[in-house]
Amino acid sequence: MIYEIKSRLLNIAKVIFFLSYNKTLTTQVDIMRLFGTSGIRMKNLDPQIAYKVGFAVSQKVEDVVVARDSRTTGDLIKSALTAGLLSGGATVIDIGIVPTPTLGFSTRNFEVGVMITASHNPPEYNGIKLFNRDGTPYSPEEEREIEETISKNNFKRADWSSVGEVLRYENALREYREHILKHLSISRSFNVVVDCANGASSVISPHLFTDVGSHVISLNAHLDGRFVGRMPEPNKENLQETMKVVRGLNERESNYIGIAHDGDGDRMVAIDERGRMADFDKLLAIFSKYIVEKTGSKVVITTVDASMSLDEYLGDKVKVVRTKVGDVAVSQALSKYNALFGGEPSGTWIHGDVHLTPDGILSGLRVLEMMEYFDEKLCILLDEVPSYVNLREKIPCEECKKSSVMKYVIEYGERIFQRTPETVDGARFNLENGWILIRPSGTEPYIRIRVEGKDNTIAKDLLERGIKLVRKALKNEL
Ligand SMILES: N[C@@H]1[C@@H](O)[C@H](O)[C@@H](COP(=O)(O)O)O[C@@H]1O
Numbered sequence: 001m002i003y004e005i006k007s008r009l010l011n012i013a014k015v016i017f018f019l020s021y022n023k024t025l026t027t028q029v030d031i032m033r034l035f036g037t038s039g040i041r042m043k044n045l046d047p048q049i050a051y052k053v054g055f056a057v058s059q060k061v062e063d064v065v066v067a068r069d070s071r072t073t074g075d076l077i078k079s080a081l082t083a084g085l086l087s088g089g090a091t092v093i094d095i096g097i098v099p100t101p102t103l104g105f106s107t108r109n110f111e112v113g114v115m116i117t118a119s120h121n122p123p124e125y126n127g128i129k130l131f132n133r134d135g136t137p138y139s140p141e142e143e144r145e146i147e148e149t150i151s152k153n154n155f156k157r158a159d160w161s162s163v164g165e166v167l168r169y170e171n172a173l174r175e176y177r178e179h180i181l182k183h184l185s186i187s188r189s190f191n192v193v194v195d196c197a198n199g200a201s202s203v204i205s206p207h208l209f210t211d212v213g214s215h216v217i218s219l220n221a222h223l224d225g226r227f228v229g230r231m232p233e234p235n236k237e238n239l240q241e242t243m244k245v246v247r248g249l250n251e252r253e254s255n256y257i258g259i260a261h262d263g264d265g266d267r268m269v270a271i272d273e274r275g276r277m278a279d280f281d282k283l284l285a286i287f288s289k290y291i292v293e294k295t296g297s298k299v300v301i302t303t304v305d306a307s308m309s310l311d312e313y314l315g316d317k318v319k320v321v322r323t324k325v326g327d328v329a330v331s332q333a334l335s336k337y338n339a340l341f342g343g344e345p346s347g348t349w350i351h352g353d354v355h356l357t358p359d360g361i362l363s364g365l366r367v368l369e370m371m372e373y374f375d376e377k378l379c380i381l382l383d384e385v386p387s388y389v390n391l392r393e394k395i396p397c398e399e400c401k402k403s404s405v406m407k408y409v410i411e412y413g414e415r416i417f418q419r420t421p422e423t424v425d426g427a428r429f430n431l432e433n434g435w436i437l438i439r440p441s442g443t444e445p446y447i448r449i450r451v452e453g454k455d456n457t458i459a460k461d462l463l464e465r466g467i468k469l470v471r472k473a474l475k476n477e478l
């Protein structure tokens with residue numbers, strides 16, 4: 001009898017297990033991927049996505065600090081995001097238009113920070129980037145959680161009595177400015193051209209350079225979301241005019257340097273006294289050397305696309321850690337290794353002694369500090385760094401094709417280059433006299449190729465082979 005009851009119970013349990021197992025199978029939802037290398041970034045970003053992100057964030061936290069850059073769609077996206085946050089009962093602290101590093105810094109007083117920006121992308125893009133209290137951008141795992149909440153529609157709406165409210169906070173810029181100034185030691189007066197790309201850095205960058213005693217000429221330093229002065233990516237093509245201005249000023253031997261930002265001010269590009277845009281890898285090397293010499297720190301963080309000259313320049317005593325491309329990975333590695341400096345050859349620099357958010361404004365000021373420390377012109381410091389030939393190319397590739405293109409690149413790349421690639425990010429083939437990295441951009445519809453060779457012929461040949469390989473992979477897709 002007892003045996004009979006037992007076996008019946010067992011059968012019922014089996015049926016319940018079967019039903020619930022099938023239910024989980026049928027209710028399993030595909031997780032919609034929204035986040036890339038640097039948060040969410042899309043052309044004509046749909047405000048409904050912003051609403052859902054706000055709603056998802058509000059399920060976990062009570063107060064959220066929100067800021068935006070100068071883009072024309074900034075108010076639209078902010079309103080939608082705010083509606084989502086309030087719906088879930090979160091309090092929104094609105095600090096207005098400020099650069100990403102200011103938002104990252106302000107997050108220390110709240111639970112989460114949200115920056116509405118598409119950084120260096122053209123004006124038709126916008127995006128959303130989330131920050132933790134310690135100033136680090138959200139990790140891929142934290143981003144997955146938000147994507148999961150959205151995909152599963154796991155929202156709980158607050159009722160009228162607990163719905164959130166918006167508070168405006170006016171002191172964010174002042175607090176950020178004071179914090180930055182506390183961490184600088186600049187006593188010399190420098191001549192600086194500051195180009196803000198009509199982006200968010202306009203509200204603070206030229207002022208901080210004046211604060212440290214520089215003579216400042218500001219360019220594109222009024223907010224305009226159409227980026228009327230120049231496009232927001234601080235690259236050679238977009239900085240032609242700025243370089244010309246620096247060169248023109250220095251015809252009278254006034255030793256101007258240039259500092260240029262992207263749309264949200266988390267990047268910095270330097271222009272030396274000869275009007276040349278500083279090579280990112282060289283700037284990375286001198287920043288690293290400066291931090292190592294000044295603080296005794298023995299570890300520097302960079303990304304897989306950084307030059308081999310860095311290791312050579314720093315010598316054996318310094319450990320160079322290479323992460324995936326993107327400030328998220330660099331910032332996390334900084335925390336993990338307790339490092340004081342990390343940078344990427346895209347002009348993104350993080351100074352861990354001040355805060356863990358990439359900061360183009362602080363980095364520009366640190367260029368001056370470094371020049372004073374080494375008592376040398378920027379052009380001379382840059383020329384001291386060994387250099388190899390670096391070439392870059394980007395090939396258009398739709399989002400949905402990226403993963404199969406990369407699969408092809410890895411498989412056929414192994415045959416072509418006779419090497420197993422490193423796959424920290426995309427595929428990097430390390431060869432005798434150089435290397436080639438092929439990876440999908442996490443912010444734009446491109447496959448990026450970067451090569452470095454001991455000489456021009458090697459680099460050009462590698463690049464050509466890389467381009468051919470990606471084109472073949474794309475054709476294979478058709
Ligand atoms: N803040 C990030 C950078 O950290 C990153 O290097 C860059 C390029 O990323 P990707 O090459 O994936 O487009 O995007 C953003 O600007």
Ligand SMILES: [Mg+2]
Pocket residue numbers: 118119120262263264265266267
């Ligand atoms: Mg940026």
